[in-house]
Amino acid sequence: MDDNPGESFASKQRLISWINDNTSRGKVREGILTRYKIKHPDHFENGIWQARYFSYFVYYAKELLTDETFVKKKEIAEKFQNSFKNEQWYWQAVAVLGAKLLEYLYDMNALQTDIAKTYVRQIKLSRQLLKSIGRITGRVAKNYGENYGYSNAEEVKEAILAIKQSIEETFKQQMKMSYEIFKSQKEYQIYLVYRREIKNEISQIYSEGLQLNNPPHLALTGK
Structure with a gap:
């Protein structure tokens, strides 16, 4: 993921700018993280985020970034659409989304x-x-x-x-x-038990095989 504005894929900086909130002229434009927290309070138990929803968070972010009404310009949405079709860019974006989510939750004292x-x-x-x-x-x-x-x-x-x-x-x-x-540590050993399911779900998002009414976290929750 490059920060060269001439590239055909969205830059890391542009991705981060939409993940974060942005304040301009006294007005706050909610980023992906804030919207996710507001829209999905059920993903938090006693204020603590539940990690089983990570694959859904990736899917939710993809939906917003490719939505013209969120990014405000058709060409930006199309660039993200094109970027998400590139496997290397996609997995790099997943890493950035994960890192930013962890930092956001850390600042909220919402990590378990x-x-x-x-x-x-x-x-x-x-x-x-x-x-x-x-x-x-x-x-x-x-x-x-x-x-x-x-x-x-x-x-x-x-x-x-x-x-x-x-x-x-x-x-x-x-x-x-x-x-x-x-x-x-014990937490990592638990992660290993579900690693294959997590990777499969995130890979499924890349292949565009999921629908919003069939969120990817269901396989992990057993619902």
């Missing part, structure tokens, strides 16, 4: 397991650190140019970028190691 809470907390901390590093490196490059001239400023920027990329890779490795630790 300690694993999910810890994982999201690590993601948030890593993002905050990377933003801080980005601001610091930007100031360093600017100050270098002002004090020593801009003839070597590009070299300084390249060196700083290499440092930032190294730090980002370190964070990724830390997250990977944390994931390996989480795999030994």
Whole structure:
């Protein structure tokens, strides 16, 4: 999933912009997450979101993103329709939707397991650190140019970028190691029991085999 506006598929940034709420001129345009919570309060028990509804959430998001009345422009809806037909883009979008949903639920204190809470907390901390590093490196490059001239400023920027990329890779490795630790927990073992059904349901959404009146979570709830 690319952020190049010239691509034929919707960019990651555009996807995120519709997942989140947007405030303009004092008015709030509800994003996918807010609409989902309002429309499906039954997916929450005592304020805690039930993970068995994730595949339905993906389907719900797909319905909204390809609905011209939601995205406001026919060409945007058509770009999302085209994007959802690409298997690689689809699975990347599922990952983005899942990550944003977890963060949204974390902020609402609506996550059930300690694993999910810890994982999201690590993601948030890593993002905050990377933003801080980005601001610091930007100031360093600017100050270098002002004090020593801009003839070597590009070299300084390249060196700083290499440092930032190294730090980002370190964070990724830390997250990977944390994931390996989480795999030994009871919650992950429960997930393994239902993994095939979950993957099949999400794959079914990709193949456009589901109808809104036959939501994909039914296979997991046993209804």
